[in-house]
Amino acid sequence: MIKIDFDKMGGLIPAVIQDYETGDVLMVAFMDEKTLNLTLKDGKTWFFSRTRNKYWMKGEESGNTQDVMEVLTDCDADTVVIKVKQNGPAACHTGNRSCFYVKWENGQWVEHSNPLFNPDDVYKKK
Numbered sequence: 001m002i003k004i005d006f007d008k009m010g011g012l013i014p015a016v017i018q019d020y021e022t023g024d025v026l027m028v029a030f031m032d033e034k035t036l037n038l039t040l041k042d043g044k045t046w047f048f049s050r051t052r053n054k055y056w057m058k059g060e061e062s063g064n065t066q067d068v069m070e071v072l073t074d075c076d077a078d079t080v081v082i083k084v085k086q087n088g089p090a091a092c093h094t095g096n097r098s099c100f101y102v103k104w105e106n107g108q109w110v111e112h113s114n115p116l117f118n119p120d121d122v123y124k125k126k
């Protein structure tokens, strides 16, 4: 029986969040056993934030939650890909649809930012 190998990963595995409809990678964040189980039960994505040292449901503040459509793990069961229906305009807290809007071009990183919301409006409590 396949079991996710959290121990090998120091308790946290990468979760690649993919748009169910377009296949775009929306974000990458981390899950421990508890947040993976929450995600599987709840049908929304839950993560552990190392920076903020807390559990979070994506969209708890912005409303930009993610409905889980499909969950995959890889050959050695130490990463997950989660296909989601993204609610609201964007997954990234910058307002961009995806976190991956910075591209290596001609020897440097170039931002292709196209915010679909203003983070100052959406994240008011800070």
Ligand SMILES: N=c1c2ncn([C@@H]3O[C@H](COP(=O)(O)OP(=O)(O)OP(=O)(O)O)[C@@H](O)[C@H]3O)c2ncn1[C@@H]1O[C@H](COP(=O)(O)O)[C@@H](O)[C@H]1O
Pocket (backbone or CB within 6 Å): 027, 028, 029, 030, 048, 049, 050, 051, 052, 056, 057, 058, 059, 060, 061, 062, 063, 064, 091, 092, 093, 099, 123
């Ligand atoms: N909303 C986001 C958010 N959306 C996407 N991401 C991406 O999720 C990844 C992990 O975020 P964290 O920094 O929380 O997690 P981490 O474990 O520190 O990971 P690293 O940054 O160290 O890689 C990063 O690649 C972020 O770009 C976000 N990271 C943080 N937030 C914050 O989460 C809070 C709640 O936001 P909502 O979930 O939209 O309500 C707000 O304070 C936001 O600023």
Ligand SMILES: [Mg+2]
Pocket (backbone or CB within 6 Å): 050, 051, 052
């Ligand atoms: Mg961080």
Ligand SMILES: [Zn+2]
Pocket (backbone or CB within 6 Å): 027, 091, 092, 093, 094, 098, 099
């Ligand atoms: Zn982001």
